[in-house]
Amino acid sequence: MTNIAFIGLGIMGSPMAVHLATAGHQVAGVNLDPSRARPLVEAGGRAAESIADAVKDADVVCVMVPDSPDVELVLAGEGGVFENAQPDALIIDFSSIRPDVTIELARQARERGFRLLDAPVSGGETGARNAALSIMVGGEAGDFQEARPLFDAVGKTIVHVGASGAGQTVKAANQLIVAANIQALSEAVVFLEAYGVDTKAALEVLGGGLAGSAVLNQKKENMLSRSFQPGFRIDLHHKDMGIVTAAARERGVVVPLGSLVAQLVASARVNGDGGLDHSALLRGVERLSGKASD
Missing domain, CATH: 3.40.50.720 (NAD(P)-binding Rossmann-like Domain)
Structure with missing residues (x-):
């Protein structure tokens, strides 16, 4: 004890x-x-x-x-x-x-x-x-x-x-991967819906192939139901993407996808979604596609 x-x-x-x-x-x-x-x-x-x-x-x-x-x-x-x-x-x-x-x-x-x-x-x-x-x-x-x-x-x-700091460095990399995955999943969902596909069935089969991921498994229901009660808030992911981009710059590492996703997370926050779960990046894709609904 x-x-x-x-x-x-x-x-x-x-x-x-x-x-x-x-x-x-x-x-x-x-x-x-x-x-x-x-x-x-x-x-x-x-x-x-x-x-x-x-x-x-x-x-x-x-x-x-x-x-x-x-x-x-x-x-x-x-x-x-x-x-x-x-x-x-x-x-x-x-x-x-x-x-x-x-x-x-x-x-x-x-x-x-x-x-x-x-x-x-x-x-x-x-x-x-x-x-x-x-x-x-x-x-x-x-x-x-x-x-x-x-x-x-x-x-x-x-x-x-x-050594000290290594855990935080690995976590920054984790947040880069997670944000990029959520953004890609969000775009895929909006794309599938635009074509009238059975999105739930589509995500099931995608999850069984190379496109499958922990992000897809954990966040697909949020996106299908448009329920974004926070498990991890966009505000916090915005903070983490700032850590990623700043740390990358300090070591001369180029993270073009990370920088773009960081801006998309920032946009979600500016549009009032900061208190929602980070799966609400879907709402940003909808806004850009002219399909936003509140």
Whole structure:
């Protein structure tokens, strides 16, 4: 049993914290909206009043917040983890942020006597609820092995991919692939519908061939029903595509398709779809095709 602080109980963080509690760990959760701690409490965890309260007895501190500035504030800000955690605490950042920010935070953590793993996840809300996330981990190999039982409680595919920042770099690549797949699927759906094809049947047969993908399997029902309740919001994918394009530029890597998809994600956001699931890129294809309907 491990004493765990879990900071960030949103769409992803809440089910992850619940899985850790049901696995037998003592979990203290904290969130800007305290009501988000209810599922954790029902699973046997504790609702902490502040970051300081959550981490005071924690061996491991888990973080799942939206963006780089949020992680910086949670870890290095006033009243944050670095000021209040136990010496030698293991910090696991499940957030998806800039690799350079992770590398700097890992340096600060070492200087203060902590250990930091960057462990961004893929799989969306479904993966979080089913404890089937893919977790790409950067940091020291020994810290990864120590954290492995916790990763096993929330994920299915767990891989140590390198030093600090490597997890975030792999996650950026993941988000590039996912966004491109969703855009292609969206275009295919609008194309099929324009020809009056039985789209559900078409997606079934496409899913059994080379065109099949996890994206098609998970997002086809959203597109068929035009139901875009967020499992992963366009706002967050917009942030991630910014990470991809900026990081690519820093290393002199050309990502023409990634840059185009980043603009299409930005367009969806500007058109008011930022709070919808990223499968709502379909709405952008419809707008461009003159078929938009609200």
